[in-house]
Amino acid sequence: MSQPVHHVGGTGTVDLRGEVDQARALAAGLSRLAKLLENTFRAVNIALVNELAEVARDTGLNLREAVEAASTKPFGFMRFDPGPGIGGHCLRIDPVYLSWWASASSHRPTGTTRSTSAP
Numbered sequence: 001m002s003q004p005v006h007h008v009g010g011t012g013t014v015d016l017r018g019e020v021d022q023a024r025a026l027a028a029g030l031s032r033l034a035k036l037l038e039n040t041f042r043a044v045n046i047a048l049v050n051e052l053a054e055v056a057r058d059t060g061l062n063l064r065e066a067v068e069a070a071s072t073k074p075f076g077f078m079r080f081d082p083g084p085g086i087g088g089h090c091l092r093i094d095p096v097y098l099s100w101w102a103s104a105s106s107h108r109p110t111g112t113t114r115s116t117s118a119p
Contacts, residue, residue: 036098045080053082 049063056063063082070077 036101040098045078046083046085049080049082050085 049067052066053063056066067079067081071079
């Protein structure tokens, strides 16, 4: 349980416990959202580059060379290399959780649903 926090000003003190608890809840919510954003961003981009690697291989192109070429851009590109997959607990689950959470708020997600579904 949190301790009372008082603000001294003017003619007396005001109990700020409610505002402090609300700020903590907001910070916790933002922290969770930041983690979802980061993990979903990584999962989507790892899945994208791995899928592009398969397409490139099937068409006789080298995705690693394409990644090198794209990496020369000074802006607008974040490098992801093909690899064994997205691995880790959070990266597999967070995009699905994000889709569920968005649906619960009446938003109908499209991008994260597509990126986590099987072809």
